[in-house]
Amino acid sequence: MNPINKLIVAVIPLFPKNVVRIFASRYIAGDNINDAVKKVKELNSKSIIATMDVLGESIKDKEEAVQSKNESIEVLEYIDKFNLNSNLSIKLTMLGLNIDFDLCLDLTAEIVEKAREYNNFVRIDMEDSSVTEKTIQIYETLRKKYNNVGIVLQSYLKRTVNDVIRLTKEKANFRICKGIYIEPKEIAYKKKQEIRDNFMKALEIMFKRGAYVGIATHDKYLIDASKKLATDLNIPDDRYEFQMLLGVKENLRDKLVAEGYKVRVYVPFGIRWYQYSMRRFKENPNIAGQILKSLITFRR
Numbered sequence: 561m562n563p564i565n566k567l568i569v570a571v572i573p574l575f576p577k578n579v580v581r582i583f584a585s586r587y588i589a590g591d592n593i594n595d596a597v598k599k600v601k602e603l604n605s606k607s608i609i610a611t612m613d614v615l616g617e618s619i620k621d622k623e624e625a626v627q628s629k630n631e632s633i634e635v636l637e638y639i640d641k642f643n644l645n646s647n648l649s650i651k652l653t654m655l656g657l658n659i660d661f662d663l664c665l666d667l668t669a670e671i672v673e674k675a676r677e678y679n680n681f682v683r684i685d686m687e688d689s690s691v692t693e694k695t696i697q698i699y700e701t702l703r704k705k706y707n708n709v710g711i712v713l714q715s716y717l718k719r720t721v722n723d724v725i726r727l728t729k730e731k732a733n734f735r736i737c738k739g740i741y742i743e744p745k746e747i748a749y750k751k752k753q754e755i756r757d758n759f760m761k762a763l764e765i766m767f768k769r770g771a772y773v774g775i776a777t778h779d780k781y782l783i784d785a786s787k788k789l790a791t792d793l794n795i796p797d798d799r800y801e802f803q804m805l806l807g808v809k810e811n812l813r814d815k816l817v818a819e820g821y822k823v824r825v826y827v828p829f830g831i832r833w834y835q836y837s838m839r840r841f842k843e844n845p846n847i848a849g850q851i852l853k854s855l856i857t858f859r860r
């Protein structure tokens with residue numbers, strides 16, 4: 561990142577929330593479930609499937625964890641009621657992972673059980689490295705009982721290839737992505753090409769060991785390499801899908817759909833949009849620059 565962009569990213573947290581919100585709206589479906597339903601219907605009408613996510617991260621007490629569980633179940637109910645082509649993504653710190661492991665396991669199991677009743681699927685997002693092992697353990701425990709649950713692995717983590725081998729001892733369902741959190745160099749690759757190489761290495765093992773894979777990237781290099789790998793290994797269409805974030809690289813997304821690939825878009829919504837949006841801005845300082853410009857205009 562060039563020094564000007566670095567500076568812009570550093571100062572965005574100082575901007576008024578209402579300004580940040582204007583630009584955040586490209587990445588989030590809205591404040592409530594009805595906004596998200598509308599967005600998913602729009603995507604479905606373009607032959608794009610979705611995964612819905614109630615925004616939020618680490619919570620402080622059991623009551624909040626139970627509330628998060630209820631919100632996730634509500635999403636499953638809406639998906640069923642409106643016949644949407646969508647599954648659900650969840651973050652375990654919202655379900656109490658940092659407070660009480662067993663509570664988190666129980667609440668997550670409740671969500672996965674409900675999804676099973678609706679013939680739906682739950683993807684466990686991966687958060688920062690302080691919770692990687694615990695997240696994997698919850699997935700492993702649930703996977704013994706449920707086949708409608710999947711996990712995310714991050715190719716910037718040096719441990720990921722071992723995790724793929726560990727988890728593909730059973731039938732597994734992955735999302736592979738680069739990873740968005742800032743991690744120490746002792747445990748994470750930092751160079752762009754190293755992260756890409758590890759992505760492809762992990763994907764190849766996933767494919768060869770029979771897993772279903774959501775290939776989550778907007779990086780054309782990785783999309784092209786994944787397509788080629790799937791062809792070279794004769795991986796059938798029903799063993800993988802591409803995944804992208806709402807509001808990112810829509811031309812690339814539409815091209816994949818036109819070529820006949822299965823494409824799923826991550827549709828986050830809810831009132832706790834700030835942290836999610838800040839991570840997206842850090843990935844794309846051009847947007848940060850636009851915020852800065854608009855702020856100057858606002859103040860005039």
Ligand SMILES: Cc1cc2nc3c(=O)[nH]c(=O)nc-3n(C[C@H](O)[C@H](O)[C@H](O)COP(=O)(O)OP(=O)(O)OC[C@H]3O[C@@H](n4cnc5c(N)ncnc54)[C@H](O)[C@@H]3O)c2cc1C
Pocket residue numbers: 684685686687712714735737738739740741776777778779780803804805807808809825826840841843844
């Ligand atoms: C469906 C999905 C789910 C994800 N789930 C997780 C998760 O559970 N845990 C986790 O750590 N990470 C997750 N991520 C984020 C992921 O790890 C990366 O941080 C993010 O996808 C950017 O990496 P990239 O592979 O697209 O490559 P990049 O090299 O970052 O981007 C490739 C191209 O896309 C453009 N681009 C990327 N992001 C943006 C943006 N925000 N706005 C505009 N343009 C952009 C870039 O400008 C670049 O041209 C997820 C990503 C997706 C697509």
